[in-house]
Amino acid sequence: MAGNSQRRNRRTSNKKGAQVGSGGKRRRGLEGKGPTPPASARKGHKKNRVANAQAKQAAARRPAPRRGGVKGTSEMVVGRNPVYEALRDGVPAVTLYVQQYIDNDERVRDVLKLAGDRGTINLMEAPRPELDRMTNGLNHQGLVLQVPPYEYAHPEDLLAAADDNHEDPLIVALDGVTDPRNLGAIVRSVSAFGGHGVVVPERRAAGMTAGAWKSSAGTAARTPVSRVTNLTRALEGYQKAGLTVVGLAADGEHTVEDLEELDGPVVIVIGSEGKGLGRLVGETCDYRVRISMPGGAESLNAGVAAGIVLYEVARRRA
Numbered sequence: 407m408a409g410n411s412q413r414r415n416r417r418t419s420n421k422k423g424a425q426v427g428s429g430g431k432r433r434r435g436l437e438g439k440g441p442t443p444p445a446s447a448r449k450g451h452k453k454n455r456v457a458n459a460q461a462k463q464a465a466a467r468r469p470a471p472r473r474g475g476v477k478g479t480s481e482m483v484v485g486r487n488p489v490y491e492a493l494r495d496g497v498p499a500v501t502l503y504v505q506q507y508i509d510n511d512e513r514v515r516d517v518l519k520l521a522g523d524r525g526t527i528n529l530m531e532a533p534r535p536e537l538d539r540m541t542n543g544l545n546h547q548g549l550v551l552q553v554p555p556y557e558y559a560h561p562e563d564l565l566a567a568a569d570d571n572h573e574d575p576l577i578v579a580l581d582g583v584t585d586p587r588n589l590g591a592i593v594r595s596v597s598a599f600g601g602h603g604v605v606v607p608e609r610r611a612a613g614m615t616a617g618a619w620k621s622s623a624g625t626a627a628r629t630p631v632s633r634v635t636n637l638t639r640a641l642e643g644y645q646k647a648g649l650t651v652v653g654l655a656a657d658g659e660h661t662v663e664d665l666e667e668l669d670g671p672v673v674i675v676i677g678s679e680g681k682g683l684g685r686l687v688g689e690t691c692d693y694r695v696r697i698s699m700p701g702g703a704e705s706l707n708a709g710v711a712a713g714i715v716l717y718e719v720a721r722r723r724a
Contacts, residue, residue: 493520505548556614559630564603582678590621591709597625599716653691
């Protein structure tokens with residue numbers, strides 16, 4: 407009897423009192439973990455190793471990215487005459503905005519014809535308030551031309567252009583030239599005398615705006631311009647590539663006519679008309695040359711000075 411009572415008590419005790427739970431662990435453990443990933447995605451699996459090897463081979467076959475420079479910013483040309491001149495002079499354009507109910511005079515008709523002849527410019531009609539907003543209240547006279555960002559070249563692309571033509575590089579670098587018209591004129595001279603491009607710094611210098619395009623008389627379409635964050639470093643890179651860096655300065659130790667190094671691969675550095683070359687840029691130059699001026703003028707416009715030196719280089723290479 408005693409044994410039966412003990413067994414009965416044990417069974418009863420198992421049913422009484424608080425039960426220690428699993429905290430939901432066993433239930434979570436039974437939950438599914440989603441579909442089984444394919445063998446090629448399971449780390450350590452033979453098919454995963456094969457897939458990784460194939461991906462590496464594909465990356466090796468992929469062509470290297472093309473070198474490229476920075477992009478400029480989009481620009482708006484406003485006003486009937488400025489828009490007409492920009493289109494006439496070949497300035498690149500994306501969209502021509504025309505005010506609704508604009509007076510259709512001769513200048514407007516000329517602008518519409520030039521834009522239509524290109525065949526690549528979008529024509530958009532917009533209300534006057536919208537054009538006022540786009541131009542920040544400028545006197546747009548009902549016509550606004552959107553110029554796309556200029557795609558600057560990489561400094562090494564200028565060397566590649568010379569190498570493709572089997573020529574010694576002839577590059578012009580500008581230090582502190584802030585007038586876009588001067589930049590456009592220099593691009594035009596570089597093109598005329600067989601140069602391979604122009605280098606400008608990003609800060610405190612003119613960029614390839616619509617004004618520069620106009621002054622280049624269309625040569626900006628075939629003469630690359632490179633924009634660099636540090637002009638001194640870019641010049642040092644050209645020196646390592648075997649180019650002689652020649653700075654143009656009113657107090658230069660040599661004259662343009664006498665410097666033999668202009669016959670070979672060269673970078674001609676031109677400073678601003680008022681301040682000339684900056685200190686670091688001047689110290690980086692291998693030579694500093696001056697232009698002989700019997701008339702006694704103190705300095706020359708940057709575009710004119712560039713044309714004289716480029717002519718001398720082209721004369722020697724002819």
